Amino acid sequence: MTGSGSETPSPRRKRRRRSGWRGLVYIAPAMALVILFFVMPVIFTGWMSLHNWPLMGGTRWIGFKNYVRMFNDARFLSALQFTAYYTVIVTIAIFAVAFPLAIFVEKQRRFVSAYRTIIFLPVVVGLATASLLWVWLSNVDSGFIGPALKALGWVDKSPNLLATFDSAFLTIIIMVVWKIAGFTMIILLTGLQAIPSELTEAACIDGAGRWQRFRHLTLPLMRKTIALALIISVTGSILAFDQFYIMTSGGPQNRMISVVYYIFNQSFVSFNLGYGAALSIALLAILVAISIVQLWLLRVGEERP
Amino acid sequence: MIKRLLAATSVVTLCLVSGASAAEKVEMWVRSGIGESFKKVVEAYNSSHENQVAMTEVPFSELVQKYATAIAGGQAPDALSMDLIYNPAFAAAGQLEDLTDWAKSLPYFNALSPSHVKLGTYEDRIYGLPLSVETSVFAWNKDLYKKAGLDPEKAPTTWDEITANAEKIRALGDDTYGFYFSGGGCGGCMIFTFTPLVWGSGADILSADSKTATLDTPEMRKAIDIYRNMVKKDLVPAGAASDNGANFLTFTNGKIGQQSLGAFAIGSLVTEHPDINFGVTLIPGATGGTSSFAGGDNFVITKGTPKMDAVKEFLQYIYSEDGQKVMAKYGSLPTRGDIADKVLEGLDPRLQVGIQAIAVAKTPYTLQFNDLINSANGPWASFTNAAIFGDDVDAAFSNAQGEMQSIIDSGQ
Incomplete structure (x- = not known):
């Protein structure tokens, strides 16, 4: 950091160096946690991925063969494809629901905190619990949705929602939106509330319409918030596992195997821990790349224009 | 406060240690879906022995x-x-x-279910011994047969007959x-109840050496047709x-006319659902013949366990006449051939069909x-x-055939 040439550093420099050490001490606990629980496991996973590593029995060095295998693995590629499809659909669905909700609960009106609480409630339910709840709701005989449709006379026969890809996928999307939209709403709400009311008033006085204010004032000022919500939503969707495992066990005819589900199957059903590790590293690379692209697209690092 | 906590925990640990020396506590896992037989034999053992067995039930698909x-x-x-197929x-x-020497010293070793011992044997050493035996059979609800105007005592012998009967029973109500x-x-349910249709007709899904997938056969096509037709x-x-x-035992709700299930289910039906009046017969093949899947569990011991003697004592209790009787009452067919007749004496005669099925049953051997x-x-x-x-x-046929073959090839 500092040049080693100077033999007698000025007092000012000395102080700065001391405060640098103090800073390191402050972040040391956090760094220790990150190194212990993130960096080291990742390095170990990378090490495993270079081996044929069965769950039981001896390991064998195979270099990059696991990574080569990945590109010819049709099941992995279809898992990637399905995960991408799911991520796009569910992210759009979550934002389409959460943004109007955020605008709705932002204004001061009667019962607004009650609305906020009700919308946020599903978020505090665990995803596995929510999945089990919806398995019951969509059960064809003893559930709620199918029998209710039948009781209303909309269908002749209670439909088995989890039996075909389209209806099962729709059910899962609705479940996830119900579960997650409240959280995204809260994030967006904080962004909305951070917009100074003077700006909105000034825009009103200048004669800007509702849509113009939203497009040229609200959206630009919420860029960072939207980026945060988007990254959380996309990352969460790419790592989706519970809902597919619990609600459809991989879906009708294995059509709902997400990437994490496939990694789980390879590691703990087929016992190829090495290959599972290689897939995990690939997934990590994909996630990092997507996050960088999102941050760049939304120009989060730059100052406001 | 922390000192007191530490003291308390060390006292508890001491108690545990001293308790263990008096009587061993054997940890044992069992898969779900095999009925009550194992649970009951554990209860019987615990109430009559100093050593105890602690049983944990694990969902069968995750075991x-x-x-x-x-x-x-x-x-x-x-x-x-x-x-036993995982053995x-x-x-x-x-x-x-490795249980070879101990197993061979048992006086009744030669009477133990041979197909189980075969699956428990790897390179001439024995690693698993029979615990429970079950075969898949076809069951029909006699009350529903009667209501539908069918002869409740006449077992169906072909799938045409089963389909025709099913239509009459369906007509009874919503x-x-x-x-x-x-x-x-x-997969487990279907290999157990559905492949007998194919086996009975003389075909198989894997070649004899398990190195080729032979899924696409006329017999399998016919079997699929039968099921498709009923769904349609x-x-x-x-x-x-x-x-x-999860709902494999739907037959127990009394609203299903016919279902292929296993001997364990017969035990559960007899002991827990006595109101269901049902008959049992062998599963007909798709184009004639009969077959069954010989399944069940092997008793295996984790390498290096310190409680070997206690585990052996428990296994010997299972093989005793008392133990076998408890198991059989809840649907596990006797694992000891030499006392099978004595064990089944006075038990539900329908279990005899499960025993008959052993003669026509198959079990695939593949790693x-x-x-x-x-x-x-x-x-x-x-x-x-x-x-x-x-x-x-x-x-569906071409995908599965290709995928099975590629899994077999990658394992060699």
Whole structure:
């Protein structure tokens, strides 16, 4: 950091160096946690991925063969494809629901905190619990949705929602939106509330319409918030596992195997821990790349224009 | 405060240690879905012996990976009731205790169920011994037969007959169905109840050396047709399409006319659902003949367990006449041939059909059983769902055939 040439550093420099050490001490606990629980496991996973590593029995060095295998693995590629499809659909669905909700609960009106609480409630339910709840709701005989449709006379026969890809996928999307939209709403709400009311008033006085204010004032000022919500939503969707495992066990005819589900199957059903590790590293690379692209697209690092 | 806590925990630990020296506590895992027989024999053993067995039930579809990860993490139980088809794979991985010498010293060793011992044997050493035996059989609800105007005492012998009967039973009412099977990607259920249709007709899904997948046969096409036809005619509840095995015993609700199930289920039906009046016969083949799947569990011991003697004592109790009687009462067929007649004396005669099935039954021997057949995301599980409920039967056949072959090839 500092040049080693100077033999007698000025007092000012000395102080700065001391405060640098103090800073390191402050972040040391956090760094220790990150190194212990993130960096080291990742390095170990990378090490495993270079081996044929069965769950039981001896390991064998195979270099990059696991990574080569990945590109010819049709099941992995279809898992990637399905995960991408799911991520796009569910992210759009979550934002389409959460943004109007955020605008709705932002204004001061009667019962607004009650609305906020009700919308946020599903978020505090665990995803596995929510999945089990919806398995019951969509059960064809003893559930709620199918029998209710039948009781209303909309269908002749209670439909088995989890039996075909389209209806099962729709059910899962609705479940996830119900579960997650409240959280995204809260994030967006904080962004909305951070917009100074003077700006909105000034825009009103200048004669800007509702849509113009939203497009040229609200959206630009919420860029960072939207980026945060988007990254959380996309990352969460790419790592989706519970809902597919619990609600459809991989879906009708294995059509709902997400990437994490496939990694789980390879590691703990087929016992190829090495290959599972290689897939995990690939997934990590994909996630990092997507996050960088999102941050760049939304120009989060730059100052406001 | 912390000191006091420490003191308390050390006292508790001391108690545990001293308690263990007096009587051993054997940790044992058992898969779900094998009925009550094992639970009851554990209860009987615990109430009459100083050593105790602590049983943990694990969902059958997760037992293999749970056990394997527990071994890898050093948390494995002392012993396990293992679906016998997995025995070769775990023995080959060197994770099980070699029981050869002890097993051969048992006076009744030669009377133990031979197919179980065969699957428990790997390279001439014995790693698993029979714990429970069951075969798949066809059951029909006599009350519903009577209501539908059928002869309740006449067992159907062909699938044409079964389909015709199912139609009559379906006509009884809204929530009464003619037939049931767990078709939502439950590979284990379908290999148990559905492959006998193919085996009975003389075909198989794997070649004799297990190195070639032979899924696409005229017999399999016919068998798939039979099930498809029943689904199309609405003789099967809609829930079957997504039942991953959780509702395998739907027959017990009394609204299913006919279902293929196992001897364990006979035990559960007799002891827990005495109101259901049912008959049992062998599963007919798709084009004639009869067959069955000989399944059940082997008793295996985790390598290096310190409680070997206690585990052996428990296993010997299971093989005693008392133990065998308890097991048989709850549907596990006797594992000891020499006292089978004595054990079955006075028990439900329908269990005899389960014994008859052993003569025509098959069990596949492959190290890749989980990947090929049992895994919920394996080719067999998705094939049965796609071929019976899907739109494109030909694609289902060619996909599954290709995927099974590639799994077999990658394992060699």
